[in-house]
Amino acid sequence: MNDDVRRCAEALWQAATAGDEYAAIEVAVSALDSGLPAESLILDVVAAVQARIGLEWAHNRLSVAQEHTATAVNESVLVVSAHHAAAGLRGPEQAKGRICLACVEGEWHTFPLRLLAEVLRLRGWRVDYLGANVPTSALVVHLHRTGPSAVALSASIATHLPAAHAAITACRAASTPVLAGGPAFGPDGRYARRFGADAWAPDARAAADLLDHGLPRRDGPGRGHQADLEYAVLDLRTPDLVRAVMDELDRHAGETGPHGDTAEDAASIVGFLKAAVYVGDPGLFASFAGWMAELLGARGMPAPALPAALDALADGLPDLPHARAMLRV
Structure with missing residues (x-):
């Protein structure tokens, strides 16, 4: 992390934990205007601050209310920054393709998926961001209606692995390649592979790189699970x-x-x-x-x-x- 990124991250941390949305947005926009690449702002600053927020909550140094407030500020920073950076970029007619992004059923942690959505938009993809807690049945209907190049499924908490397994199976049955991401799938993505996902990524940057190069297609179903x-x-x-x-x-x-x-x-x-x-x-x-x-x-x-x-x-x-x-x- 270079000094500019470090200073920007500290300034955003101070504004977010103070609940000062306007100050936080000003930090981000000023960084962009000073030449910080938008993708670096999103992934090296905003994502890093959000990870720090989660860590401070886990160590009881931020209350639940403070964590929620800081996360809400960060979400606003992410949207405004991405929009500011995207001004003048190529339009949808020149997009690389269409990607669907969804949290599996029961999963409410949308921030990692939103990071990926904004990075993909900056890279020229058309993004269908479906957000939190997407029922598998509704997701499959959307895939059949829109025909995206791939679907990225996010699961942050391992309690949602059964739902993730169902979603991966259903998406592949709909002939849509699946990119899985999020800590629920294990530190090395072992459960994503077991459930039959075409690929797994540890973070938004790696996920965007995989999609840019084209997902490797897996033949046949996954190995299933050990549930009895x-x-x-x-x-x-x-x-x-x-x-x-x-x-x-x-x-x-x-x-x-x-x-x-x-x-x-x-x-x-x-x-x-x-x-x-x-x-x-x-x-x-x-x-x-x-x-x-x-x-x-x-x-x-x-x-x-x-x-x-x-x-x-x-x-x-x-x-x-x-x-x-x-x-x-």
Whole structure:
């Protein structure tokens, strides 16, 4: 990161965390007018600041309200900056082709996908940005109606892997190449490949490069998933399991005061276990459990809380040996 980018990122961080949308936009537009390439502004400044926002929230140095405010400011900066930079660029009639972008069903984290949308537009693509939580059925209808060159599917949270699998399968059945992206697919994209995606990208720049060069086409379906009866049983028991985990977290939180939204934490714990069972990967849950331990610790939750919650979860799975084994982290 060069000095200009570093200074711009720090100025944007200060404005975004202060909730000052106008100041944040001024930082970005001034950087563009001073010669910073638009793609660098989007990916090296705006994306970097957004990643820092998420990290500060996870370490309890930003509240949920502050994180939401800063993200909203960054979204405005992204749109205004891209529009400012695009003035005078070639029009849709000279576009490289048409790309559809969508978050899989249940996925509400749109920022990474929006970064890709703006980069692709700057590179001359016509972009259909469908946004968050796109039902697979609606996505397929759109593909048949518009015939894009490819579809980029985003999933940030592994609990949405079953929905991502369904979306990838349906898109490929509609003869549309699929580019998958987002941390839900694993650090190396292993689940994207398993589900049959034509390609996977770790970030917006890599995704845009892949689309520019043309996606490699995969023959045949993916290898599927490892889900069996255990996943189906977990899915049926989810409400009771979440309640048991939440009760255990609340019990420990009650000793020293509130420590965030234990209902959301409990839902995440059960959801990640389901995802790990779905793909047959104990490492997925182990990685999540380590992150959750850090998150709860940053909030001041007593250290025994998470192990006790996992024990309570295991108690509800006496007949599911594979799921129980994944809880031994």
